[in-house]
Amino acid sequence: MAEIVAVGEAMERALALLEGGDVVAIPTETVYGLAGDATNGVGVARIFEAKGRPHFNPLIAHVADLAMAERIALFDPLSKRLAQAFWPGPLTLVLPQRPGSGIHPLVTAGLDTIALRMPRGFGGDLIARLGRPLAAPSANSSGKISATTAEAVAADLGARIRLVVDGGATPVGLESTIVKVEGETVRLLRPGGIAAEEIEAAVGMKLLRGAAAGIEAPGMLASHYAPGAAVRLNAGRIAKGEALLAFGGRRAEGWQGAAVLRNLSQTGDLREAAANLFAHLQDLDRSGVTTIAVEPIPFDGLGEAINDRLSRAAAPRDKIASET
Ligand code: TXA
Ligand code: MG
Numbered sequence: 001m002a003e004i005v006a007v008g009e010a011m012e013r014a015l016a017l018l019e020g021g022d023v024v025a026i027p028t029e030t031v032y033g034l035a036g037d038a039t040n041g042v043g044v045a046r047i048f049e050a051k052g053r054p055h056f057n058p059l060i061a062h063v064a065d066l067a068m069a070e071r072i073a074l075f076d077p078l079s080k081r082l083a084q085a086f087w088p089g090p091l092t093l094v095l096p097q098r099p100g101s102g103i104h105p106l107v108t109a110g111l112d113t114i115a116l117r118m119p120r121g122f123g124g125d126l127i128a129r130l131g132r133p134l135a136a137p138s139a140n141s142s143g144k145i146s147a148t149t150a151e152a153v154a155a156d157l158g159a160r161i162r163l164v165v166d167g168g169a170t171p172v173g174l175e176s177t178i179v180k181v182e183g184e185t186v187r188l189l190r191p192g193g194i195a196a197e198e199i200e201a202a203v204g205m206k207l208l209r210g211a212a213a214g215i216e217a218p219g220m221l222a223s224h225y226a227p228g229a230a231v232r233l234n235a236g237r238i239a240k241g242e243a244l245l246a247f248g249g250r251r252a253e254g255w256q257g258a259a260v261l262r263n264l265s266q267t268g269d270l271r272e273a274a275a276n277l278f279a280h281l282q283d284l285d286r287s288g289v290t291t292i293a294v295e296p297i298p299f300d301g302l303g304e305a306i307n308d309r310l311s312r313a314a315a316p317r318d319k320i321a322s323e324t
Pocket of ligand 2: 137138146175
């Protein structure tokens with residue numbers, strides 16, 4: 001069973017496990033990550049194994065600073081500007097990989113591009129001490145809800161890993177926003193913890209949406225973040241016995257009949273809602289209901305990523321659950 005150790009006491013244990021080719025669950029500002037040395041094939045293979053993740057779905061490599069990032073990937077001026085504006089923070093850049101980067105090919109699933117991100121806090125310190133990048137997907141079984149607390153990681157992966165570093169609840173609560181520079185344009189591959197509008201303001205142009213050819217973030221297939229219960233979106237009326245995932249101060253009709261209720265944000269604050277999303281979904285799911293009804297959530301700011309994750313949670317389960 002995994003041991004849960006507070007960030008203040010976990011550094012040496014985490015380093016020893018990573019040096020030995022093992023994996024460690026760590027807090028980041030977005031969600032918990034299941035980290036392994038990105039240059040060590042054994043460590044990377046253990047990540048896929050612990051999550052039950054399909055090998056065609058590549059991982060994000062996490063770096064401690066821009067110098068480490070530039071040893072791994074080739075930065076065009078626009079990507080560099082994005083890194084300088086948002087790192088450390090919840091932005092992942094997809095870039096051409098530099099030959100001889102040292103990254104194990106399992107990390108990129110054979111692609112010639114690599115997803116890079118510089119996390120805040122313990123993760124950044126750990127990478128700096130290790131001196132090598134960490135591959136880290138979200139710390140949950142493939143296809144399940146991402147973990148935003150050490151307890152949620154341990155409940156899901158505890159039997160398969162040895163250490164969960166406890167940094168408390170993750171402040172952002174949604175995975176990073178993934179973008180890729182294409183010539184003079186920037187494409188949004190996955191909405192996430194930085195709102196598209198913020199990135200648009202930094203680069204002075206609209207983001208392109210949708211994949212250029214096929215699925216560009218291979219993890220972005222339909223069914224994902226799947227709770228055990230069915231999920232019903234944009235619920236205007238709550239049926240008796242449903243669980244209710246609420247948003248804001250006004251309740252949907254029939255809310256009094258809900259078996260259990262969690263409000264993402266009483267005041268309608270999308271940042272608060274993002275931070276609460278996965279933990280609330282998990283709470284409602286644990287109550288044993290057959291359906292979770294979700295009130296409408298606006299699409300602006302972080303609402304885009306919240307609606308993206310909810311629509312994946314609601315997708316039919318017979319679709320391949322490929323992420324992460
Ligand atoms: O906030 C986050 O991004 C968290 C924390 C732990 O850093 N990580 C995370 O990783 O969400 P994961 O593995 O759950 O999601 C990574 C996504 C997947 O959809 C994957 O397909 C995509 O990134 N990805 C990785 N490499 C890629 C590449 N070269 N091109 C396009 N998409 C890529
Ligand atoms: Mg994931």
